[in-house]
Amino acid sequence: xxERGLKxxxxxxxxxxxxxxxIGLIVIYSSTFTAETLVEGAGTINRQLVFVIxxxxxxxxxxxxxxxxxRYFPIQVVMYTIxxxxxxxxxxxxxxxxxxxxxxxxxxxxxxxxxxxxIILVLLNSGILVNIFNLKRKEETNWNKEKxxxxxxxxxxxxxxxxxxxxxxxxxYTLATVINLICILLILIEPALGNAAIxxxxxxxxYFIVYPKQTELFGLIVILLLTINVVGNFIxxxxxYEKLGYSxxxxxxxxxxxxxxxxLFLVIKRFMxxxxxxxxxxxxxxxxxxxxxxxxxxxVLKEYQQKRIEIFFNPEExxxxxxxxxxxxxxxxxxxxxxxxxxxxxxxxxxxYLPEAxxxxxxxxxxxxxxxxxxxxxxxxxxxxIIRIIRSAKLSSNIYESLICYGVASMILIHVFxxxxxxxxxxxxxxxxxxxxxxxxxxxxxxxxxxxxxxxxNIHRDMxxxxxxxxxxxxxxxRNY
Numbered sequence: 001x002x003e004r005g006l007k008x009x010x011x012x013x014x015x016x017x018x019x020x021x022x023i024g025l026i027v028i029y030s031s032t033f034t035a036e037t038l039v040e041g042a043g044t045i046n047r048q049l050v051f052v053i054x055x056x057x058x059x060x061x062x063x064x065x066x067x068x069x070x071r072y073f074p075i076q077v078v079m080y081t082i083x084x085x086x087x088x089x090x091x092x093x094x095x096x097x098x099x100x101x102x103x104x105x106x107x108x109x110x111x112x113x114x115x116x117x118x119i120i121l122v123l124l125n126s127g128i129l130v131n132i133f134n135l136k137r138k139e140e141t142n143w144n145k146e147k148x149x150x151x152x153x154x155x156x157x158x159x160x161x162x163x164x165x166x167x168x169x170x171x172x173y174t175l176a177t178v179i180n181l182i183c184i185l186l187i188l189i190e191p192a193l194g195n196a197a198i199x200x201x202x203x204x205x206x207y208f209i210v211y212p213k214q215t216e217l218f219g220l221i222v223i224l225l226l227t228i229n230v231v232g233n234f235i236x237x238x239x240x241y242e243k244l245g246y247s248x249x250x251x252x253x254x255x256x257x258x259x260x261x262x263x264l265f266l267v268i269k270r271f272m273x274x275x276x277x278x279x280x281x282x283x284x285x286x287x288x289x290x291x292x293x294x295x296x297x298x299x300v301l302k303e304y305q306q307k308r309i310e311i312f313f314n315p316e317e318x319x320x321x322x323x324x325x326x327x328x329x330x331x332x333x334x335x336x337x338x339x340x341x342x343x344x345x346x347x348x349x350x351x352x353y354l355p356e357a358x359x360x361x362x363x364x365x366x367x368x369x370x371x372x373x374x375x376x377x378x379x380x381x382x383x384x385x386i387i388r389i390i391r392s393a394k395l396s397s398n399i400y401e402s403l404i405c406y407g408v409a410s411m412i413l414i415h416v417f418x419x420x421x422x423x424x425x426x427x428x429x430x431x432x433x434x435x436x437x438x439x440x441x442x443x444x445x446x447x448x449x450x451x452x453x454x455x456x457x458n459i460h461r462d463m464x465x466x467x468x469x470x471x472x473x474x475x476x477x478x479r480n481y
């Protein structure tokens with residue numbers, strides 16, 4: 001087994017992880033070596049080194065566990081129960097830090113459940129969504145003939161199974177969405193808007209991957225965005241109306257944009273083969289989304305979160321206050337130029353102009369010292385890492401393991417995109433870490449757990465599935481899945 005594990009182990013993946021972790025340690029040390037207080041980051045490098053060592057131990061440990069175990073139904077129930085329990089504990093009993101309840105502290109142990117929920121939802125969603133490939137469109141018997149012979153109580157009893165068999169995609173997506181929304185809502189009320197958004201995006205990426213008709217899905221996404229815009233009135237022709245001297249707006253609805261949206265709706269439905277019932281459901285979801293966002297803005301988001309979003313759209317409104325972080329991050333990135341100022345020479349982080357230079361804004365601190373070439377090398381490493389994960393997905397022995405790999409790849413890609421985007425000022429500021437580089441025990445552990453599972457897919461590829469008997473197959477042959 002050990003010999004096979006070494007042979008199947010993707011050492012390119014491990015080497016990429018090691019290089020990224022080393023870069024993170026270098027930048028954290030550079031950003032904090034003059035720190036004198038905990039707020040400035042004193043002792044951060046020592047704690048991060050412990051996280052890294054423990055993370056690699058977990059990485060190699062998990063890589064030797066057969067990934068089929070994660071599909072065992074009781075294990076999925078236990079994982080989901082634990083993460084929901086931890087999120088509820090944070091909400092009800094967590095100690096507020098900076099007006100948020102995100103962490104659990106038990107002695108020297110400090111964990112952030114919202115981080116761990118990402119990898120757990122990847123495992124759960126993969127197990128649920130794979131059923132799209134398994135469930136039959138219709139029962140073998142002709143239900144239409146038999147339903148007239150059944151009594152009313154029998155019809156009610158079998159309604160659930162009939163819906164599942166007749167509309168497997170809708171059933172599976174609904175089940176996954178309910179499970180995901182419970183987690184996301186608990187994360188949102190901490191509040192942790194950034195983590196809630198990323199968790200939702202990871203789940204949506206898996207939805208997109210398994211959807212059987214990609215063209216139809218793209219059309220549904222466009223319809224959703226059109227609906228959100230019409231109801232929310234985010235994009236309209238108000239500036240044009242001001243120049244023309246008259247308005248075609250009734251209430252809060254731009255009539256011209258409404259007509260354009262209806263025309264696009266009909267075109268999409270016709271040429272992208274979007275079914276009417278699905279389009280209606282998406283329109284309803286768009287309307288619900290707008291009112292939900294309005295409620296979240298007024299009742300859930302803290303004032304500082306609202307300010308961050310407002311500053312994103314108008315960064316010069318408060319350059320010395322809410323806009324300070326974004327402004328200093330862009331200055332740090334720009335001052336690095338092509339080759340950077342050199343190791344330990346970053347003035348923005350050393351003089352404390354750049355806040356959280358060892359965590360949220362570590363990308364800006366890195367760019368200041370290593371310049372455009374260093375940033376390009378870092379992004380190349382992430383691209384290489386994601387390519388190796390996707391390679392594992394394509395070579396996996398079944399669709400379930402493939403979905404896990406795609407989920408981990410999405411998790412890393414979304415984190416990198418959002419963190420670098422907020423550092424460069426093209427996205428609102430959120431407390432999203434840069435994977436394997438930013439300081440943080442929960443971030444390191446979750447990323448290493450995800451990568452360990454990917455490595456386990458490589459190691460156990462083409463191996464006889466000794467746990468197949470544990471998987472709930474509902475009478476469907478899963479050898480090809």
